[in-house]
Amino acid sequence: MIDPHLITLTVNGTEHELVVDARWTLADVLRHELHLTGTHVGCEHGVCGTCTVLVDGAPARSCLMFAVQAEGSDIRTVESLAPAGELSDLQRAFTDHHGLQCGFCTPGFLMLAEGYLGARTGLDLDRDEIRELVSSNLCRCTGYQTIIDAIAATARARTEAAS
Amino acid sequence: MSEPKFHGRSGTWVGASVRRREDPRLLTGQGRFVDDIHLPGMLHAQFVRTAIAHAAITGIDLSATLRVPGVVAAFTAADLAVGDIVAALERPAEEFALTAMPVLARDRVRFAGEPVAIVIATDPYAAEDGVDAADVDYNAETAVTGLSHALADGAPLVHTEARANTFLDVTMFATDGIDAIFDGADCVVQVRTHSGRQNALPLETRGVVASWDARDDQLLVQTCSQVPHQVRTVTAACLGVQERTVRVTVPDMGGGFGIKCVVGREEIAVSAAALRLRRPVKWIEDRRDALTASFLAREQDYTARAAFSAEGRILALDVDVVCDMGAYSCYPFTAGIEPLMATAEMPGVYRVPAYRARGRAIATNKAPTAPYRGVSRPQYVMTMERLMERAARELGFDPVQIRRQNVITSFPYSGINGVTYDRGSYRESLDLAEQILLDEGWYGYRADAAAAGRAVGIGYCCFNERTGYGSESFAKRRMTVVPGFDISEVRMDLTGAVVVTSGTINHGQSHETTMAQLVADRLGIDIAAVKLRQGDTERIPYGWGTFASRSITVGGSAVAMAATRLGEKLCLIGAHLLGTEPDNTRLDGAGGVAACDDPARRIPYEEIADVAYLRSHLLPKGTDPTLTATAVFDGVGDGTFSNASHAVVVECHHGTGAVEILRYVCVEDCGVVINPQVVDGQCRGGIAQGIAGALFEEITYDDLGQPTGGSFIDYKVPTACEIPDISVTHLQTPSELTESGAKGAGEGGTIGAPAAVLNAINDALRSTGTELDRTPVHPQDVLAAFQRSDVPA
Numbered sequence: 022m023i024d025p026h027l028i029t030l031t032v033n034g035t036e037h038e039l040v041v042d043a044r045w046t047l048a049d050v051l052r053h054e055l056h057l058t059g060t061h062v063g064c065e066h067g068v069c070g071t072c073t074v075l076v077d078g079a080p081a082r083s084c085l086m087f088a089v090q091a092e093g094s095d096i097r098t099v100e101s102l103a104p105a106g107e108l109s110d111l112q113r114a115f116t117d118h119h120g121l122q123c124g125f126c127t128p129g130f131l132m133l134a135e136g137y138l139g140a141r142t143g144l145d146l147d148r149d150e151i152r153e154l155v156s157s158n159l160c161r162c163t164g165y166q167t168i169i170d171a172i173a174a175t176a177r178a179r180t181e182a183a184s
Numbered sequence: 185m186s187e188p189k190f191h192g193r194s195g196t197w198v199g200a201s202v203r204r205r206e207d208p209r210l211l212t213g214q215g216r217f218v219d220d221i222h223l224p225g226m227l228h229a230q231f232v233r234t235a236i237a238h239a240a241i242t243g244i245d246l247s248a249t250l251r252v253p254g255v256v257a258a259f260t261a262a263d264l265a266v267g268d269i270v271a272a273l274e275r276p277a278e279e280f281a282l283t284a285m286p287v288l289a290r291d292r293v294r295f296a297g298e299p300v301a302i303v304i305a306t307d308p309y310a311a312e313d314g315v316d317a318a319d320v321d322y323n324a325e326t327a328v329t330g331l332s333h334a335l336a337d338g339a340p341l342v343h344t345e346a347r348a349n350t351f352l353d354v355t356m357f358a359t360d361g362i363d364a365i366f367d368g369a370d371c372v373v374q375v376r377t378h379s380g381r382q383n384a385l386p387l388e389t390r391g392v393v394a395s396w397d398a399r400d401d402q403l404l405v406q407t408c409s410q411v412p413h414q415v416r417t418v419t420a421a422c423l424g425v426q427e428r429t430v431r432v433t434v435p436d437m438g439g440g441f442g443i444k445c446v447v448g449r450e451e452i453a454v455s456a457a458a459l460r461l462r463r464p465v466k467w468i469e470d471r472r473d474a475l476t477a478s479f480l481a482r483e484q485d486y487t488a489r490a491a492f493s494a495e496g497r498i499l500a501l502d503v504d505v506v507c508d509m510g511a512y513s514c515y516p517f518t519a520g521i522e523p524l525m526a527t528a529e530m531p532g533v534y535r536v537p538a539y540r541a542r543g544r545a546i547a548t549n550k551a552p553t554a555p556y557r558g559v560s561r562p563q564y565v566m567t568m569e570r571l572m573e574r575a576a577r578e579l580g581f582d583p584v585q586i587r588r589q590n591v592i593t594s595f596p597y598s599g600i601n602g603v604t605y606d607r608g609s610y611r612e613s614l615d616l617a618e619q620i621l622l623d624e625g626w627y628g629y630r631a632d633a634a635a636a637g638r639a640v641g642i643g644y645c646c647f648n649e650r651t652g653y654g655s656e657s658f659a660k661r662r663m664t665v666v667p668g669f670d671i672s673e674v675r676m677d678l679t680g681a682v683v684v685t686s687g688t689i690n691h692g693q694s695h696e697t698t699m700a701q702l703v704a705d706r707l708g709i710d711i712a713a714v715k716l717r718q719g720d721t722e723r724i725p726y727g728w729g730t731f732a733s734r735s736i737t738v739g740g741s742a743v744a745m746a747a748t749r750l751g752e753k754l755c756l757i758g759a760h761l762l763g764t765e766p767d768n769t770r771l772d773g774a775g776g777v778a779a780c781d782d783p784a785r786r787i788p789y790e791e792i793a794d795v796a797y798l799r800s801h802l803l804p805k806g807t808d809p810t811l812t813a814t815a816v817f818d819g820v821g822d823g824t825f826s827n828a829s830h831a832v833v834v835e836c837h838h839g840t841g842a843v844e845i846l847r848y849v850c851v852e853d854c855g856v857v858i859n860p861q862v863v864d865g866q867c868r869g870g871i872a873q874g875i876a877g878a879l880f881e882e883i884t885y886d887d888l889g890q891p892t893g894g895s896f897i898d899y900k901v902p903t904a905c906e907i908p909d910i911s912v913t914h915l916q917t918p919s920e921l922t923e924s925g926a927k928g929a930g931e932g933g934t935i936g937a938p939a940a941v942l943n944a945i946n947d948a949l950r951s952t953g954t955e956l957d958r959t960p961v962h963p964q965d966v967l968a969a970f971q972r973s974d975v976p977a
Contacts, residue, residue: 023253044309058220059213061438063387064471068896071387099213108211116207119861122869123692124210125217125388125438156903159896161387161439162692163865164872165904 028092032057033101041088048072050088051098059099059128063159070158073129074098080136080157099128102135111135111175120171122162129158134172138179146176195705196773198924201861202711205696215436218391218408223464226393227256229454230311230467231299232318233477237329237549237889238340239293239322241300248317249303254310257461258303258318261288264456267422269447271515272664279354280520281346285512285552287422287449287456293322294342294511295551296889297477302453304465327549327889331485331508334546342511342547351509351519352545356527357601359538365500369491373574377567378958379938380882381483381508383893384556385901386691388438389474392451395464403430405455408437410445410689411729414516414665416721418447419455430455434719437691441873442556443479444691445731446514475899476891480883481556483508484522486567491538492575496586500538503530503567507560509545512552516665519545522553524661525560531601532568533610533648533827534590539600549889555731557873558649558934565647569939570957573946583943584618587646604822605648609915613829613851614646616913620849626833639836639951639970640846643944645936648827651854651928652737652921654819667728669818672742674703674750676811678797680775680789681713684746687727688739689719692869693930694862695735699743701858702924706747707754708773709789733826733928736858738819741923745815748923753813757792760804817923824919826927828852830871830940836948838970841963843879843945845908852932853915856925863929864912870933872907877934878941878959880906 024043029036032055041050046065051057051074060083063071067085074083075097102109111134114120121127137154151172155165209215232249246258268284289300303314328334328342334349342349366372392407403425409415412432420427437444450467458465469478484507491500505526513519523543531539576586588611595607621627626642633640650657655668670687677683684703690696700714717723728734751771758777759766762785772778778786793811795802800809833847850867857863880900883893893899918925938959946955949966952973956965 042309049308052219053222056222057213058217059215061217061388062219063389064896066471066895066897069387069901099211103212106212108208112211115211116203119201119204119865121207121210122694122865123386123388123437123439124206124215125386127210128213131211152904156905159387159901159903161385161441161873161901162869164868164907164910166868166907166909167865169904169909 026089028089030088030091030096032096033098043087043089045088046084047086047088047091048083051083057098057100061125061128063126070133071126071129073132073158075132075136078136078139080133099131102131110178114171114175118167118171118174120163120167126158126160130160130168133157138176146173148173151176197701197704197711198856198858201859202697202701204694205700206694217388217436217438218393218406219468221393221406221435223393223395226464226466227304227306227461228308228311229302229304229457229465230308230315231450232301232303232315232320233297233299233473234289234293234320234322235296236293236322236324237296237327239324241289241291241293241320242323243321244301245319246301248319249314252310252314252317254305254307255314256304256306257457258301258314259457260301261286261290264288264453266452266456267424269418269422269449269515271513271518273518273520274662274664280352281350283343283345283351283513285449287452295549296891297473297551299449299453302457304457304461329548329550329885329887329889331506331546334548342549346547349547350544351513351547352523352543354523354527355542358540359600362500362502362538362540365538366489366491366502369499370494371492371575371578372489373492373571373578374489375567375570375574375957377486377563377570379482379484379563379566379877380960381480382556382877382881383475383480383883383899384441384443386439386441386443389469389471390444390448390450390478391468392454393464393466394455394458396458396462401429403455403459405430405432405451406435407432407451408444409434410440410691410731412689412719412721413727414729415447415451418515419452422452423456423459432721434689437689440691442481442559442731443554445729446479446517446554448478472894476883476894477551479514479554480510480551481553482563482877484560484563486563488567488571490571490575492579494579496575496579496581496589498534498536498590501531501536502540505543507545508548508550510548510550510552514552514554516663517555518663521555522560526564528601529561529650530564530568531599532565533592533646535592536600550885551891557870558931561649561935562874562877562938565645565935566939566942566959569645569943573943584614584644587614587644591646605825606919606921607917608648608825608827609853609917610646610648610827613827613853613915617644617829617831617849617851621831621833626847639838639948641834641944641946641948641950643832643940643942643947644829645940645943646829647936648825649733649928649932649935650823650825651733652819652823653732653734654823656821657819657823669816670727670739670742671725671814671816672746673812673814674746676750676789676793678790678793680709680793682707683715683717684743685717685724686739686743687724687729688735689730691730693730693735693866694859698736698858698862699740702740702744703747706744707751708771709775733930736924736926737824737922737928738817740926742815742817744923745817746813749813749815750811753811754789754792756807757796757803758787761787761792761795820921824855824921824927826854826929826932828932828936830936832940832944834941834944834948836945836966841967843961843966845875848908848910850910850933851913851915853917854929855917855919855927857914857916858924858926860914863914866929867912867933868910870931871910871937872902874934874937875907875941876902878938878961880960882960
């Protein structure tokens with residue numbers, strides 16, 4: 022290590038004390054130090070969104086953050102969505118609508134949607150708004166339509182449940 | 185043999201949109217992709233790559249690299265001393281030039297990004313530091329960066345073995361008297377089309393973890409490859425070791441689309457390094473390298489003429505296909521794959537009575553190419569469909585009507601290209617696609633838009649795709665390595681559950697679900713009792729992997745046959761235990777064997793398995809213990825042809841030149857649909873990639889051979905805002921050449937989209953007098969068309 026730092030990261034509700042190099046990205050630390058390999062790395066320049074995680078509830082590209090920048094933040098990864106092994110409503114919607122094929126980009130889309138839906142519960146999301154959201158990330162397999170379907174169905178169900 | 189009781193053409197599972205078996209792990213972050221693999225003591229590799237496109241290497245100094253903290257080793261070609269990767273065709277020297285791709289560049293570099301040395305370090309960051317510290321001296325030479333340059337007299341040679349920079353030059357067909365047909369025809373139309381250089385772009389880049397296992401006396405190569413057995417063969421050959429000492433396994437794979445169905449040099453270099461260091465070595469490709477230095481695709485030029493009668497019947501087709509293959513010939517397909525595919529298949533869905541086709545594969549100082557989803561078909565279909573549109577305009581026909589007059593309607597049809605087409609729904613799919621647009625009022629919409637000064641256009645594409653290539657049809661390409669067959673083993677355990685193997689490789693196609701659907705129906709068991717195993721050269725006797733839409737047609741047929749044979753064995757043992765004849769038994773669809781004359785007399789699989797494994801002395805005489813069956817399937821004849829028609833409505837915007845897709849209709853026929861939702865997904869995803877090629881993605885090179893598009897800022901991958909919702913309608917013409925009646929469904933979407941989109945754009949631009957024949961169509965092309973037509977005559 023060129024510039025080691027001792028940091029504390031809170032990931033999926035668990036605190037970790039870690040020695041990291043200053044230049045290590047949050048994505049690399051999650052994947053290779055904490056072995057939370059559900060977060061994938063697709064481009065390392067912040068465009069594809071495959072590495073999206075929630076930082077203090079908001080979607081963030083973990084390839085564009087250094088791990089040291091995340092100290093003191095509450096981080097959530099795809100591993101947090103089904104803690105007891107039971108798929109969440111969002112995950113179920115992805116499988117119901119065939120919103121994934123190879124599954125490599127899927128954790129990024131799930132966390133993108135989780136952050137967005139979490140912040141927007143109770144609002145009536147139209148398809149164009151969800152399409153705009155989904156355009157944050159890249160998927161090479163699905164053509165996006167079924168990802169939009171899955172998120173729309175989840176949003177609808179959550180809104181109905183809340184009313 | 186008894187009749188299969190559950191034959192897959194109908195059943196409990198086949199035909200249903202069964203939820204995917206692979207989804208739960210992929211949705212919860214429990215998939216295992218190459219970069220998720222951690223081994224004790226693992227090192228990390230990166231490559232020193234040339235920034236110069238064409239040069240002689242005059243010196244490599246890695247001493248500074250080796251002083252970088254964390255760097256463990258660095259090797260050049262001379263250090264590793266491994267063999268080259270060589271892909272060959274059995275063709276005479278005047279048709280095919282044999283060239284080699286060294287694992288690391290030795291004396292020369294032939295494209296910007298070519299690997300020159302491998303650096304191995306304790307972490308990936310240190311490996312990149314080591315790469316930065318490497319010092320390589322070059323004598324730069326003129327780079328050959330385009331087809332016209334490559335083919336010019338006196339052009340620099342990319343390979344001394346490839347005269348005139350030509351990997352392949354073949355005239356595949358030349359009907360006697362074709363020139364007289366052109367001379368006497370009522371109408372002759374010509375197009376020159378160009379399709380840009382693309383990247384197949386799986387979101388998971390290439391990668392490998394290689395580790396030596398002394399106990400197994402074996403190198404374990406874990407890699408995201410569509411063709412693990414071919415990786416094993418080349419790795420063993422390059423390293424000069426017995427194949428048994430190399431095991432290749434494939435974990436979850438984040439897409440491939442063809443770029444991973446060739447053997448890359450990096451996985452060999454990493455394997456050689458792991459063997460030498462006796463430590464695990466991982467390499468994960470950087471996105472910049474994936475975009476510019478791996479394998480690219482698609483760049484082709486067509487000069488095509490077609491003769492028509494005044495009644496709109498095509499009389500002759502003459503095409504010259506020139507493919508810019510880049511610097512190297514890929515293994516196992518060779519640089520010949522693109523022109524050979526194009527020239528063999530170009531007549532497609534149309535009755536073409538006379539045909540001449542020349543195909544060339546040209547070497548340039550660009551990253552090499554690999555087959556990408558569709559393999560030449562997006563380009564030759566685009567060319568063919570442009571010819572149809574142009575003839576329709578010349579002759580005053582409706583574009584759909586001229587296609588209707590020329591599509592093949594009686595099957596089997598023996599084409600001028602020597603190919604026999606099995607039954608399809610060419611005409612029906614076209615009619616239905618048109619009907620959908622008519623019913624939805626798009627023709628009226630187009631007229632209203634035109635009246636309001638807006639440029640709305642409608643475009644069609646009608647095409648077929650040969651799937652299920654067997655060894656017989658691949659042999660016609662004269663490859664020295666002839667893919668074709670597939671092997672499957674089905675093994676039932678004591679609990680009545682089965683594990684099925686296949687030589688195909690799932691990387692998004694849903695094989696774990698669809699193959700299990702086939703097996704569940706054949707054996708009459710729940711899909712949850714079926715587990716598919718792929719991607720392990722130790723576990724699978726041999727396989728050709730997944731490409732050319734072969735998984736369900738060839739691999740699925742082997743799977744279904746093996747399951748049927750296991751069913752026969754279950755009946756044989758079941759009959760003995762029930763005290764009746766095998767002919768009087770059948771699988772009862774509920775996990776047991778029943779007597780035909782008295783279905784109440786049944787024996788569950790678990791009890792048969794108990795005898796087959798634990799009390800084999802009770803087996804009928806001559807019956808082997810265990811419940812295992814294997815089958816080999818090879819593609820039959822000329823393969824089975826799926827087909828589709830696409831109909832697209834676009835608007836070209838006057839202000840920006842942007843092309844907006846207002847409606848996309850796909851009517852496809854892949855025979856028996858095993859899982860409708862999965863086929864929809866394959867169509868939509870394929871169409872999205874076709875739209876990407878039609879409107880957005882291209883890697884260009886400057887005169888020095890420097891690639892553009894080294895990031896997602898420059899290489900414009902479409903997002904959800906560019907890809908429209910797509911409706912998919914299934915026609916089902918069952919194949920008689922596959923076990924399940926299914927035809928391949930993996931590539932069709934990608935094949936049809938460029939032609940349909942381009943035709944729609946040209947329809948929208950009709951009033952401008954401009955016709956575009958190059959993809960991707962950029963907004964500036966559309967603006968230029970508008971501006972030209974705005975200039976007063």
